[in-house]
Amino acid sequence: MARRKIWSYAYKGNKEYVWSDKVDKERLFFIWEAIKIRKENPQEFSTLTFMSTQFNKNKRSELIPVKKSKTAFFRYKSESMPSSESQDSDSELISHETAILVLSEMSVVKFQEGNTLYEIEFDKIKKDDLKIRFENGATYYPDLMGFFSKPEELAKRWGGKVAIEVKVTHECSYEKIKDFEDHNIPIIEVRLSDKLRLRSEINNTDIDESDMERYYHLLHSKFSKVVYMKVLSNPVMLKEHNSILLEKNKEIFELNNKIIYCKNELENEISKNKVHNIKIEKLEKSISVFKENIPRLKKFIDDGKTEKDKTLKALHEEKDINKSLEKKILHLESTNYEYENLSFIQRLKRLF
Secondary structure, X not given: OOOOEOEEEEEOOOOOEXXXXXXXXXXXXXXXXXXXXXXXXXXXXXXXXXXXXXXXHHHOOEEEEEEEOOEEEEEEOOOOOOOOOOOOHHHHOHHHHHHHHHHHOOOEEEEEEOOEEEEEEEEEEEOOXXXXXXXXXXXXXXXEEXXXXXXXXXXXXXXXXXXXXXXXXXXXXXXXXXXXXXXXXXXXXXXXXXXXXOHHHHHOOOOOHHHHHHHHHHHHHHHHHOEEEXXXXXXXXXXXXXXXXXXXXXXXXXXXXXXXXXXXXXXXXXXXXXXXXXXXXXXXXXXXXXXXXXXXXXXXXXHHHHHHHHHHHHHHHHHHHHHHHHHHHHHHHHHHXXXXXXXXXXXXXXXX
């Protein structure tokens, strides 16, 4: 299945590529621009030769703008397609190729997976010359390869690079994911839901270049806010792995020291507890003895109270007797006083 490319370079008769002063490099022609030029300015169109966009000019091939009722794309003039092109089924879809184009033009992408946000500042995103061949003989063509240095932590983990796959209908194969992870190449999968696809493509209706251009701007607007994705391959670079390992070993060392400290503290507490337990045992024994003596002490107290009551009663009785005797003594003393003051004759009268 040939890839439906929707961008190209172009040169004029003198074979000098059309230059863009805005980005200071060769101008990129979109398929809808080429079709519009052919319609509105055939003379200018005749001066343009459209070419593929490999970095090496010697590897570029001539392209022909093709407009059909339900699609539009650049096809290779030659029957043979360069081996640096992806040939999966999604590469035939305009939605797929437009998403690749839009992502390639972004310098900062806010990727989101679940609740995790990856705001990546790209130094460069390649959309051409992406053939990757591993030593096991497997050959792959990622949709995009991004190179970045921020965020620093993620750049260290992934080695400052990430493959970006745009999924419409065709999923990334298990073998590809495994090969990339085994070779320390992370993969981000950007899924285009039906809501983000070109409507005419889903409905299988006719399309014109204005539909494609509007769709291109729509994706730019959507992707500038957030790009939902899934991390398929999440390797750790050896250098970063060693750094993480060193940090973890440091944490383990600190934890071991903390464990030793805690063990010493535990032993100290255990020793203190032993002393406390001995004291508690003594106190419990004293309390037990005290509890055993409570009935005897209670009886002793009760007997003491009874004896006290008896003594108080006897004391009151003795006080009453003493008061009676004191009255008698006072009476006798008074009588005696009167008698002593009587004359002899008065005393005789008392006797008779």
